[in-house]
Amino acid sequence: MDVRNCKECGAMFNYVSGLPLCPNCMKKMEEKFSEVKAYVYDNPKCGIREVSEANEVPVPIIKKWIRDERLSFSPDSAIGLECESCGKTIYTGRYCDVCKSRMTHRLEGAYQKQEPKKPSKPKGDNQNKMRFLNS
Numbered sequence: 001m002d003v004r005n006c007k008e009c010g011a012m013f014n015y016v017s018g019l020p021l022c023p024n025c026m027k028k029m030e031e032k033f034s035e036v037k038a039y040v041y042d043n044p045k046c047g048i049r050e051v052s053e054a055n056e057v058p059v060p061i062i063k064k065w066i067r068d069e070r071l072s073f074s075p076d077s078a079i080g081l082e083c084e085s086c087g088k089t090i091y092t093g094r095y096c097d098v099c100k101s102r103m104t105h106r107l108e109g110a111y112q113k114q115e116p117k118k119p120s121k122p123k124g125d126n127q128n129k130m131r132f133l134n135s
Helices: 023-042 048-055 059-067 097-110
Strands: 003-005 012-014
Touching: 023 048, 023 059, 048 059
Parallel strands: none
Antiparallel strands: 003 012
């Protein structure tokens, strides 16, 4: 059992996985996420600072939601992040589509399928003869 203190309120709780937040703070965070998502939907051309100030959510948390692909923005939005590989402007996630594709192909190339072994053919006539064990 892993007991931790909540990062937000300090209360003790049984930690399972994810953010070190107690169930109450996690629920509040999910409510804030819903508010931010609705705000971005209603105001598609707003900037990240405007979203942060209007919903009272820190900019790093909004960026985390974008990197985790929970929030996505349209190309005409003022919000854009850089691809962590090539620097191209993206609107959700960590990598652009080209870099994602390149990484996928590299991983596929690293894993090579092994061919099944073929049964070997018997050598010579002695292989096909019946044998008896001496008792």
